[in-house]
Amino acid sequence: MGMLLCHFTGEIPSAHATMLQLHPIMDARRFSSFAMHFNSYGKGGGRQSKTKLNSLMGKCCSRRGTVMMSKKDPQLRSYIDEKGEEGLWSVIIPTYNRLPILSKCLKAVEEQSNYRESGIKEYEVIVVDDGSTDGTLHFLLSDDEGHLSCEEFISSSKRFPHVKVLQQNHGGAARARNLGFLHSRGSVIVFIDSDMVVTPDFLKDHARELYQCFLTDGDDATFTYGRVINTHNFENPQSEPFKLTDYSTAFFATGNIAISRKRLAQAAAMLGELSEGPFDTKFSEYGWEDLELGVRLKKGGAKLKHAPAAVGYHWHPAFSYDQLPMQIEQEKQRGRSAAYFYQKHPVYSVRYMIQMTPIHQMLWFLLTLGGTINEKTLEPFIKILVVLGQPQLAKALVSPLLNWYSVQATNEAIKKLK
Known part of the structure; x- marks a missing residue:
């Protein structure tokens, strides 16, 4: 079900x-x-x-x-379009088979401190389980003795007082975030990933920057984008320092965002009568659904404000050769999603984002010798680097290869769309 x-x-x-x-x-x-x-x-x-x-x-x-x-039902329409409860923040977290790091993620979100100092009255956390098979749902809804909390369609977690739990059939992050949005009550929505561990003052630091912009600008057009630090340190992810490779030029990405609920509702309306929420669920595969939402938000007048103090530590397992087939498939999905992204917004800025420019095409062709350098030819070098304790170097070595797969998938998908 x-x-x-x-x-x-x-x-x-x-x-x-x-x-x-x-x-x-x-x-x-x-x-x-x-x-x-x-x-x-x-x-x-x-x-x-x-x-x-x-x-x-x-x-x-x-x-x-x-x-x-029916969208004509006035009660449902008001529910979708409402501004939310003033002073309440809703943190929306989609998850799929990430129980070990999810538990760390929720513990960090549960232990937020000093948030009322920045104008937040209270916060809720909406976890949307995207059909996990690793025991995520049982963990969230049971206590230490195994007793389940299961009385409504949106159930409260016994382990984490701020957390409410929803479940859907496996359908991807866009659908999960939309479901979380529809069931949230806050006037401000925070999106983070389920493999992210935030700082104790995460919400306070977002609120300080966001409310200051609301006050200065006289509207809610601004959203805040917190800092994301990538790490493969599972035991202590918050010990990872900020690196040059952590810098992001994205306008909008759902890893660490705080935004007015009203702005998301306006972006949802841009999708038309069949809108299921702010995210376009036609992005059924991996990639680009958040950046596409960013394009619509920008068209609606949204403005970006960086909040570097609101840090989220994005955990990934250390790279190994065994991960490569899955990552190649993920890049192929990203490429196909990129084609749909460009079909929706056929402008140069999107072409640049999805690397569909002559410069990008030539770059990845040269770096992979037209695909001659592939996972088979790189296998011994990758394994040596991993044995030597250099998984990051191994990951950097395969990066051009992964981009090549993504670009090829984009080109093939665009040909099919013509």
């Missing part, structure tokens, strides 16, 4: 039941929206109403369709 369906009661008014229609894409995010919507009519609908709802749940969880609320 797509969502964690543990308990639900409530009468479904016939006027609203007629608004339901089957959508060709099976995903629990829409079922979650309509379920919470109907739940607001009150509990205790009796055995007959439960039977009706169970029938709808069956349709939702089949692989042939999902229940979808």
Whole structure:
């Protein structure tokens, strides 16, 4: 089943039941929206109403369709477009099979300090489990004795008081973030990744910069982008120093962002009537969905403010040759997603971002000798560097190869789109 369906009661008014229609894409995010919507009519609908709802749940969880609320429903429309609860911040974290580092991530977010000094009244953490199979859901919803907390479609974690948990069938980060956005209540939304460990003053440092911009500019156009430091130190990720390779030129990336809820709602509206949230879920594979959202935000007048004190330590396992097939596949997915990105925004800035310029094409061709330098020819060198304790050098060695796969996938996908 797509969502964690543990308990639900409530009468479904016939006027609203007629608004339901089957959508060709099976995903629990829409079922979650309509379920919470109907739940607001009150509990205790009796055995007959439960039977009706169970029938709808069956349709939702089949692989042939999902229940979808009409956008004309004024209550749902106001829910999607609301500005949120003033002073409440919502931290949205999608996750998929990352339980060990996720536990560190949530512990760090749970232990935020001094955030009220910067104007935050309270914060919530929305974790969206994207169909994990590593025990993530059980860990989040159980206590140390194994007792489960499972009463609503959005369930509270017993281990982390600020955390609420949602689950969907595996559908990617864009859908997971949209689901988290629809169920969040904050007027400010924070996006971080589930393999990121933040500092104790992370929220306070974001809020200090963001609220100062709101006050100075007289609007909420500015969003803050915190510093991301990459590390493969699992035991103590916060000990990693900032490196030149950690510098990012991206306008918007979901690894460490704080932004007005209203701005995200406006960006969602740009996607049209079938919008499922601010992220375009047609990015079904890896890559570019956050930068594409950034393009729409910029068109809507959004402005970037760096918040270097709001640090997130982005953990990756130390590079090894065994990871290479998965990374090659990931780069092929990134290339295909890049083609869709450019199809949506056929401008030079996007061409540059996805490396679809003559300079980029020539660069990766030369560095890989047209693909002659590949994973097989590099294998002995990579393994030697790893044995010598130089995984970062090994990763740098394969970087041109990975970019070559991405560029080739982009070119092939664009040809198919023509």
